Amino acid sequence: xxxxxxxxxxxxxxxxxxxxxxxxxxxxxxxxxxxxxxxxxxxxxxxxxxxxxxxxxxxxxxxxxxxxxxxxxxxxxxxxxxxxxxxxxxxxxxxxxxxxxxxxxxxxxxxxxxxxxxxxxxxxxxxxxx
Amino acid sequence: xxxxxxxxxxxxxxxxxxxxxxxxxxxxxxxxxxxxxxxxxxxxxxxxxxxxxxxxxxxxxxxxxxxxxxxxxxxxxxxxxxxxxxxxxxxxxxxxxxxxxxxxxxxxxxxxxxxxxxxxxxxxxxxxxxxxxxxxxxxxxxxxxxxxxxxxxxxxxxxxxxxxxxxxxxxxxxxxxxxxxxxxxxxxxxxxxxxxxxxxxxxxxxxxxxxxxxxxxxxxxxxxxxxxxxxxxxxxxxxxxxxxxxxxxx
Ligand code: SF4
Ligand code: FES
Numbered sequence: 001x002x003x004x005x006x007x008x009x010x011x012x013x014x015x016x017x018x019x020x021x022x023x024x025x026x027x028x029x030x031x032x033x034x035x036x037x038x039x040x041x042x043x044x045x046x047x048x049x050x051x052x053x054x055x056x057x058x059x060x061x062x063x064x065x066x067x068x069x070x071x072x073x074x075x076x077x078x079x080x081x082x083x084x085x086x087x088x089x090x091x092x093x094x095x096x097x098x099x100x101x102x103x104x105x106x107x108x109x110x111x112x113x114x115x116x117x118x119x120x121x122x123x124x125x126x127x128x129x130x
Numbered sequence: 131x132x133x134x135x136x137x138x139x140x141x142x143x144x145x146x147x148x149x150x151x152x153x154x155x156x157x158x159x160x161x162x163x164x165x166x167x168x169x170x171x172x173x174x175x176x177x178x179x180x181x182x183x184x185x186x187x188x189x190x191x192x193x194x195x196x197x198x199x200x201x202x203x204x205x206x207x208x209x210x211x212x213x214x215x216x217x218x219x220x221x222x223x224x225x226x227x228x229x230x231x232x233x234x235x236x237x238x239x240x241x242x243x244x245x246x247x248x249x250x251x252x253x254x255x256x257x258x259x260x261x262x263x264x265x266x267x268x269x270x271x272x273x274x275x276x277x278x279x280x281x282x283x284x285x286x287x288x289x290x291x292x293x294x295x296x297x298x299x300x301x302x303x304x305x306x307x308x309x310x311x312x313x314x315x316x317x318x319x320x321x322x323x324x325x326x327x328x329x330x331x332x333x334x335x336x337x338x339x340x341x342x343x344x345x346x347x348x349x350x351x352x353x354x355x356x357x358x359x360x361x362x363x364x365x366x367x368x369x370x371x372x373x374x375x376x377x378x379x380x
Contacts, residue, residue: 004148005230005238010296018204022293025341089340092356093363100271 028085034078037071087112135165139172139214143184144224146231154231156222157181163214169223170198170209173235186235193349196285199226200235206290206347226290228299242286245302248328249310254321272317279312279357281350288344288354294337301337302328304344304354311357314364330365338362 016022048059062068090112091105124130139161146154159176170188177184186209188198193211200209201224203217214221229237255266288304289295295303310329314322329335338358345355 005232006146006154007230015293021343093359100274
């Protein structure tokens with residue numbers, strides 16, 4: 001008996017609508033666009049700073065426009081979501097075995113969150129927030 | 131004894147006959163089932179009472195042989211582990227996604243088999259010793275290091291869940307890469323270098339974008355996604371040692 005297997009292609013542009021978990025994955029990936037855009041903003045800021053006090057003041061003013069505040073807020077949400085998915089992944093990527101047992105995953109992720117908060121506080125301290 | 135509850139179940143099953151069809155099509159069946167049955171029981175009832183031409187694979191009926199994987203309402207499942215009571219309305223049963231359909235619900239696993247072979251999923255002893263010297267011993271802690279990754283039943287549900295495999299069929303894929311990791315982690319093994327040549331490549335772990343679907347559908351709680359992320363770290367460290375540390379080439 002001859003074989004005639006039927007291949008069903010995976011739709012290349014719409015596959016992520018097939019499953020809610022694929023949409024979750026895509027939403028995680030899309031956050032990196034916001035993170036990237038914010039990095040561009042920081043580079044522009046540096047360039048403005050190098051261009052002198054007047055340019056820098058103009059940049060700061062532009063940052064305070066309503067559109068800019070909405071953009072920064074979206075970037076913040078995207079960055080926090082992206083970071084959370086990253087920290088949740090650490091327990092899978094970096095298991096820690098002590099003797100026969102593994103350290104529970106949430107301890108590993110939790111330690112990353114703790115260091116994140118600590119470093120954020122340090123950065124805020126140097127930025128003069130406190 | 132109270133009588134067992136029965137329920138009329140409707141199944142929509144994808145049919146494909148390679149001898150006569152060029153396309154697959156759905157066929158609707160109505161079958162009286164007992165409340166505590168699984169989808170595989172319903173298929174068996176259909177085959178016995180309604181349509182003996184229906185083809186599907188199964189063997190153990192207890193989620194250990196890995197042969198009864200199907201898409202049930204779009205989700206990769208072991209049909210012997212998919213309880214009818216978890217579903218309402220018409221249950222849609224299709225062959226495992228991302229694999230060529232051989233006939234009805236039977237898929238061709240050839241690609242997976244070939245990939246399994248490529249990762250050398252067996253212990254390659256660090257040093258050969260004669261049988262007279264006895265077994266290669268291992269402590270419980272050394273066993274626990276890889277035990278979870280040795281629980282794979284080769285059901286291929288993770289391949290059916292993985293969009294990367296669907297889009298790029300050359301991807302070695304979750305289960306085979308996980309088995310490579312399992313043997314790399316084995317204290318008796320000395321084959322890591324050989325395996326990493328296959329694993330730390332574009333077709334290997336670097337095709338994985340960590341969708342994580344493999345781990346969500348795995349019926350044996352192998353968590354292939356974790357093995358692949360660990361392999362990425364191992365592969366990166368190997369690369370740094372080889373390319374950036376003077377004299378680092380082993
Ligand atoms: S890793 Fe899990 S889902 Fe994949 S083949 Fe093995 S048992 Fe099945
Ligand atoms: S029949 Fe063996 S796993 Fe389902």
